[in-house]
Amino acid sequence: MEQREKIALTGASGYIGNNLLQKLTGYSDVIALSRNGDDRENSEHVEWRSCDLYSLDSAEKGLQGADYAVYLVHSMMPSAKLTQAKFEDMDLILADNFARAAKKNGVRQIIYMSGIIPQDTEELSRHLKSRLEVEKVLGAYGTPVTTIRAGLIVGPKGSSFPILTKLVKRLPMMMLPKWTRTKTHPIALKDVLTALKKSIGNKKLSGKSIDVGGPEVMTYEEMMIQTAEVMGRKPKVFEIPLMTVTLSRLWVSLITQSPRSTVYPLIESLKHPMVAQKENMDDEISYGQTPFKEAAKEALEEEKKEQKKKKTASSSSKSSGVSDVRSVQRILLPEGKDADWTGDHYMNWLSKLARPLLEVETNQQRVSRFRLIGFKKPIMELSYAPERSSSNRALYYITGGSFAKIMDGSRGRIEFRQIPGTQECIIAIHEYRPSLPWILYRISQAKVHIIVMYLYKRHLQHLIEKSEEHKQEGPVKKVVHMN
Template sequence: MANKRPVVALTGASGYIGTNLMKKLTDHTDVIALSRNGENKEDTEHVNWRSCDLYSMADAEKGLEGADIAVYLVHSMMPGAKLTQGSFEDMDVILADNFAQAAKKQGIKQIIYLSGIIPEDSPSLSRHLRSRQEVDQILRAYGVPVTTIRAGLIVGPKGSSFPILKKLVKRLPVMLLPKWTKTETHPVALPDVLNALDKSVEDEELKGRSIDVGGPEVMTYRSMMLKTAHVMGRNPKLVDLPFMTVNLSRLWVSFITGAPKETAYPLIESLTHPMTSHPENEVPGISRGSITFEEAAKDALEQEAASKAKVNKKKPNLSIQQDVRSVQRIVIPDGKDANWAAQHYVEWLEDRLNPWIKTTVDENKNCRIGFSAPAVELLQMNYSHERSTSTRALYYVTGGRLTDSRKNTRGRMEFRQIPGTNEAIVAIHDFMPSLPWFFYKYTQAKVHLLVMAMFSRHLKRIEERSVNRAITLE
């Protein structure tokens, strides 16, 4: 009897790296391909597509059902809702926490996570690298063995970093070089990254490890620009501008390349760090790629040209959902948990906005928020006993004047504690407002941000008083 093929759940299966990795995985595994629009994909012999929104823990649990191994290729630099309030770091926390808890519940034997090389001697990391590190810690928090593949700049036809580099070379006859262009990095070709991810599947010796991967060359960003220019047949003039700050560089790169600031800004901030492979984190046969930067750049440009020739320029007719995602990070005072924070929020809201706002909580923890005079119910939120724990309080938005009850099928609010910390994420997902979009965006949405900022300051004061009392008792 033939050995049963392992089943791999692949997040981001329709994305740049996921699509290419799936081709390798299907040689020896069966793949559960997870995508937000998986229902529109066609299954094949070794690929089963599933729709999965990782902002929903229930979706994550269904997505990982039946899998042995899970590959995590997710990040949240681009907004996923029509209106997104919050930082990519905080949204990454939700995605990783849902995934890690679902992996634990479904008996996943190994998580494989693609991250970035983390500088070991840097006093402070960029937002992007801090987030990658925090996601790594969250994925490991529930006991499922994690293999982290940490790569520098990945050279391929799509993705984020290399296309930005290519556009700079293509569009600038004179290239202004800030100080960060002299920073060393360890570029790696996409096929070498795919090899590292593929070889990690079911490798017992790699479970629990962080593995750095890079190509055969350590290079500066300046030298990568020159080699990219050579491949493209260009000869730009280079001018050193050591006084150009990272903030100016972010604006300059985003403007020249047209890259969204949500993508360009965090990436440029990371370029000040040397991102080179550490010998103690290397594994023979996995860490060192064989494809040179110039070979990888040439192949990436050829693939891009071939892809453009095949593209159907007719844009699909996609309906835009008028939904909202709002995510903020708060401090939970010592000795308290996420459920306390949720209940305290409702009490604080009435106390802080008295006499205009009235809140009620029934014996099942269901909340009602409204104006006190005249009596108008603004929001109804029902507490989910089934989906809540001491570290997560989940409420479904079920009614009220501020929500569109006909369209609001998945609207919810949650208070979620970040594993191993005294911080929590407060998030609203898939909320469908009743106000016309323009008015909502500049009224209710702004008020929510203001209220959450006030609540965050309130919790910090409680925490500071607690710390001061502890010091006094000592």
């Protein structure tokens, strides 16, 4: 018998992933990756693995044995009890870990689900900028990437279509701002699944970004009216010319009761026409055949089934009660400097900044201990991990200190990670558990950390400006000397 290929599927328990999983098992074995994969039962052709993509080590283990990998990850929801981060910075860490892990495991191809990118990329919304940045990072380590770019996906879960249906359900009169006249290219979930499936192992699409769309190009207003018709509703429609995107996103969040972290980036993107471009389309996978009304009807019927399941699941679910912190900031490095330099430089800079209240001692093994003046016990101990670090990634584990709660299996860490091909660097704290009472931590240590990161960013900017001044002065000095 011919050996079945292995496909690693991220987000296998999520919106698109769970549906794609059913399609893939007919001809391949699937490594289903999920945060709680160990709680799932394996089947003949599905192996569930718990995988935390914020951890490079976990990502490497998750992709072991995979021939292909499907990337369906997005970080618009908080991932810790306290998250101090922009979604685009968290997305970058996830993608970078995934790309590194794919390279290490010899994955032949990454298939990435993204959004349609408009032709004018100079003023992209934060959401679309992030989607494009993730695409670049996934391909930065040499693994070929096939990107499937879609506009609004019509399905029972996800983000955009459920928000649209909630607006239609809850508004007796639909007052539609200017962005609802923006054109988009909706596509049924089943057509997206077909495009993803046909991309896996497709050498013709290797290294390409492919736009996909359904048979109709529509405005959001037209989609809302047709969705209302499917629901058997006939709300009155009024166009509002003056409502700004800022007001719209607040209005949509209040009406739909959806998290701002999800709604705001999506509404900001609606200023862009999200229409598939012919030059980016492929005859085999780009042209979805399901009309919008049919797709909306199927999605609403599936949504009713999902709501029943959700009630059952929520009644039996329990909170883990973990009080952890994730904090991510992006900085710009001076020319010629890398992540490893940044880790070392940050420790030295912080020791000077905090004087005379705080002293930082760093030994030859790059173990740094932070002590308040007059106290022997450190408030924090960071231990450099040489086996997990490189020039573009410096990793320090949180190994002690009175401000940290250290237990068996603790994975608290701080990392300095350079974005491939740039002088930008991410400084991230993961899975840190403070020993201070939670309320006290939030109003003190958490805020101090943000201030320190801001000051360090300013410090690096000063170094960059100083370096540029020296470059400009150099030629002038030579001319004066010759005269």
